[in-house]
Amino acid sequence: MLNIILFGAPGSGKGTQSEKLIERYGLKHISTGDLCREEIREGTALGAVADSYISKGQLVPDDIVIGLLEDQLKRCCTKPGLIFDGFPRTLVQGEALDQILAKYNERVSIVLSLEVDEDELIQRLLKRGEVSGRSDDNLEVIESRLRVYHEQTTPLKTFYQNQGKLVKVDGVGSIDDIFASMVSAVDQLFVKA
Numbered sequence: 001m002l003n004i005i006l007f008g009a010p011g012s013g014k015g016t017q018s019e020k021l022i023e024r025y026g027l028k029h030i031s032t033g034d035l036c037r038e039e040i041r042e043g044t045a046l047g048a049v050a051d052s053y054i055s056k057g058q059l060v061p062d063d064i065v066i067g068l069l070e071d072q073l074k075r076c077c078t079k080p081g082l083i084f085d086g087f088p089r090t091l092v093q094g095e096a097l098d099q100i101l102a103k104y105n106e107r108v109s110i111v112l113s114l115e116v117d118e119d120e121l122i123q124r125l126l127k128r129g130e131v132s133g134r135s136d137d138n139l140e141v142i143e144s145r146l147r148v149y150h151e152q153t154t155p156l157k158t159f160y161q162n163q164g165k166l167v168k169v170d171g172v173g174s175i176d177d178i179f180a181s182m183v184s185a186v187d188q189l190f191v192k193a
């Protein structure tokens with residue numbers, strides 16, 4: 001199976017590029033951000049907990065997010081593969097993902113890291129905030145999300161670099177050009193296989 005992790009700071013374009021990769025490779029989409037927002041919309045107890053973190057720009061606790069992911073995989077760990085959009089975001093989640101996939105005799109194929117400078121990220125998220133209605137798309141919360149990303153999420157780059165799976169992609173430019181760089185990295189996997 002082709003199991004892609006889309007990695008990057010908030011606003012780096014993970015959701016945007018996921019849609020295109022799904023269309024290209026027929027993958028199942030797993031976005032932990034979407035899963036959390038669904039719980040919030042449905043008014044579940046778990047959603048209330050998730051909301052209390054998301055609205056402050058903090059990460060939802062690992063046990064909650066890992067539980068949501070495991071539930072999804074029970075339903076959709078199928079060929080041709082999966083795209084993990086915004087998961088993992090901590091080392092604990094990265095290690096958990098390896099263990100969960102191993103239960104299905106699967107592994108992460110590639111980690112595509114969208115590289116975007118901080119000023120551009122802030123501008124994109126503020127712009128999205130004008131229409132998204134998301135509680136976390138305002139300047140104060142965006143700054144907190146970026147801080148959390150640097151402290152808790154970037155150590156995963158070394159984790160995947162050590163596994164030889166990290167591919168950095170320039171995430172500034174046209175959506176189609178960025179997509180083309182990703183496709184070229186993914187298609188290399190088929191050449192090697």
Ligand code: B4P
Pocket residue numbers: 008009010011012013014015016017031032033034036053054057058059060061065085086087088089090093124125127128136145171172173174175178
């Ligand atoms: P997510 O839903 O994952 O969202 P995100 O990081 O904000 O956005 P993404 O990178 O997908 O940006 P997009 O494509 O939309 O997370 C939200 C919150 O949920 C987290 O902060 C956290 O609290 C919680 N959460 C989620 N997963 C978790 C986990 N694993 N553990 C703990 N907590 C978790 O792009 C942003 C904007 O840029 C869009 O408006 C888009 O149109 C624009 N854009 C995209 N590409 C562009 C380009 N090339 N040029 C110009 N603009 C572009």
